Amino acid sequence: MAPTLVTAAFGALLAAALLGAAFDRRSVAVVVAAAVLPDLDAVASLVVPGATNALLHAVWLPVAAGVVLYWDTERRGVSRLRERAGWRGVRTAWVALAAFLVAGVGPDLLGGAGVNLLYPLHDAYYLVDGGLLFSTRDGVVQTFVTVGAQGPGILPFEALGTTESYAIPTFANPDGRPGLSLGAERELHLVRTGWQLVVVAAAAALLTVRFRPARSGRTAGSEADADGERSVAGDGDEPRVVG
Amino acid sequence: MVSTVVHAGFAVLLAAGLLDDRFDRRALALLLVVVVVPEADTFLGLFMPGAHRTVGHTLVIPGVAALLLYYDTRVRERSVVRDRLSARWIAVAWAALFAHVFAHVALDWVHLDGVNYLWPLRDQFLRLDGAVLFSTADGFVQTFVDLRIDPATGARTVDAGPTGTTETVHVNNPVEPRDPDEATEEPVNRIFPVANAGWRLHLVGTGLFVLAARRLQSRGPRDGGE
Numbered sequence: 001m002a003p004t005l006v007t008a009a010f011g012a013l014l015a016a017a018l019l020g021a022a023f024d025r026r027s028v029a030v031v032v033a034a035a036v037l038p039d040l041d042a043v044a045s046l047v048v049p050g051a052t053n054a055l056l057h058a059v060w061l062p063v064a065a066g067v068v069l070y071w072d073t074e075r076r077g078v079s080r081l082r083e084r085a086g087w088r089g090v091r092t093a094w095v096a097l098a099a100f101l102v103a104g105v106g107p108d109l110l111g112g113a114g115v116n117l118l119y120p121l122h123d124a125y126y127l128v129d130g131g132l133l134f135s136t137r138d139g140v141v142q143t144f145v146t147v148g149a150q151g152p153g154i155l156p157f158e159a160l161g162t163t164e165s166y167a168i169p170t171f172a173n174p175d176g177r178p179g180l181s182l183g184a185e186r187e188l189h190l191v192r193t194g195w196q197l198v199v200v201a202a203a204a205a206l207l208t209v210r211f212r213p214a215r216s217g218r219t220a221g222s223e224a225d226a227d228g229e230r231s232v233a234g235d236g237d238e239p240r241v242v243g
Numbered sequence: 244m245v246s247t248v249v250h251a252g253f254a255v256l257l258a259a260g261l262l263d264d265r266f267d268r269r270a271l272a273l274l275l276v277v278v279v280v281p282e283a284d285t286f287l288g289l290f291m292p293g294a295h296r297t298v299g300h301t302l303v304i305p306g307v308a309a310l311l312l313y314y315d316t317r318v319r320e321r322s323v324v325r326d327r328l329s330a331r332w333i334a335v336a337w338a339a340l341f342a343h344v345f346a347h348v349a350l351d352w353v354h355l356d357g358v359n360y361l362w363p364l365r366d367q368f369l370r371l372d373g374a375v376l377f378s379t380a381d382g383f384v385q386t387f388v389d390l391r392i393d394p395a396t397g398a399r400t401v402d403a404g405p406t407g408t409t410e411t412v413h414v415n416n417p418v419e420p421r422d423p424d425e426a427t428e429e430p431v432n433r434i435f436p437v438a439n440a441g442w443r444l445h446l447v448g449t450g451l452f453v454l455a456a457r458r459l460q461s462r463g464p465r466d467g468g469e
Contacts, residue, residue: 136432186379189375
């Protein structure tokens with residue numbers, strides 16, 4: 001699977017892009033946790049055969065969460081979540097759900113180790129990988145979606161195998177099969193390839209920028225004298241209008 | 244090149260994260276211009292050997308731009324930029340610079356022959372490739388930069404993945420689909436990639452998802468949740 005660090009970085013980027021007025025340390029932590037959550041099925045695979053990239057990567061849990069969230073916040077007269085956690089709670093919940101799918105499952109499905117999307121109703125690992133291009137000789141060529149492909153899958157994507165035949169080695173479970181193999185060599189990938197390093201670096205830089213202490217506003221007492229009128233003019237860090 | 248569409252997808256994700264509620268349609272338009280313009284060095288390639296991934300993909304230009312912007316808006320007594328642009332647009336300019344470095348130059352850095360990162364100060368293409376992992380057998384391993392110390396002489400060699408100079412490197416692109424130095428009889432096949440790997444489709448999809456989600460979102464706490 002995609003390294004958990006990369007998943008967390010994607011989650012942080014999504015949090016910054018989508019949380020809006022709900023953006024703070026706590027809500028970012030919740031969203032990043034939601035992005036990392038699917039990777040925990042690697043631990044479950046120590047007990048459940050073939051749970052890696054299946055148990056928590058399947059679509060059923062996020063679909064159910066989405067339906068419950070929609071029903072509670074939009075269809076019900078009084079939303080329980082909004083009563084308890086307010087607007088911030090609702091926004092954070094939606095972004096966390098998005099991070100679970102886009103940051104948690106997405107990198108594994110698209111060019112990663114493959115995801116058992118319909119587990120346990122239908123058992124097949126899918127991988128969306130290939131190319132989409134326009135060539136002056138061959139026209140539009142795409143190999144992401146393959147209709148009528150061989151293998152156990154029922155979705156039009158490349159199928160890698162079933163929980164029986166396809167095991168994904170992880171740090172928690174080096175051979176991908178149930179049972180602790182204590183003596184085995186384990187590898188914890190932080191970054192598997194160049195583009196993942198770019199995503200991690202971008203996320204780290206972006207969070208540093210977003211969480212930097214405000215130059216204007218509350219600390220004006222000490223800094224305003226030295227900074228002159230520039231700090232009054234601000235640089236776009238004006239306090240957010242709420243309500 | 245990593246397709247411009249992929250750059251745009253990642254750039255949207257980064258700019259939306261940096262600008263938050265200042266990321267509107269006009270900011271998006273400027274961002275897309277900043278993503279596309281560096282690719283114009285493909286046309287320069289017709290006149291200057293190895294121009295693609297060199298002129299528009301050097302880190303010198305964004306570095307100088309950032310220094311100038313910082314000096315003008317923070318250090319100078321009276322800022323020319325602030326006289327003309329609102330604080331909002333200065334923030335947009337910073338975000339566009341950030342997106343250019345991370346979503347454009349950095350993503351090309353890890354692709355094919357990399358980028359000519361210090362041109363014109365230095366003519367050297369670098370390609371970033373490797374992995375970082377912790378192994379119970381070998382401990383921490385990183386293979387992006389190869390640092391070697393010669394045990395005999397104590398001389399240090401740093402290998403960060405050089406791939407050549409403008410003389411030797413040609414990165415294929417739709418304008419120049421093959422290296423002009425190679426004589427071949429084959430008919431020209433220009434390839435315009437959209438996404439040539441799953442992870443690139445993921446970046447494109449994530450950018451589109453962010454745009455769609457931000458349109459669907461309510462703008463602020465309607466019920467005064469604070």
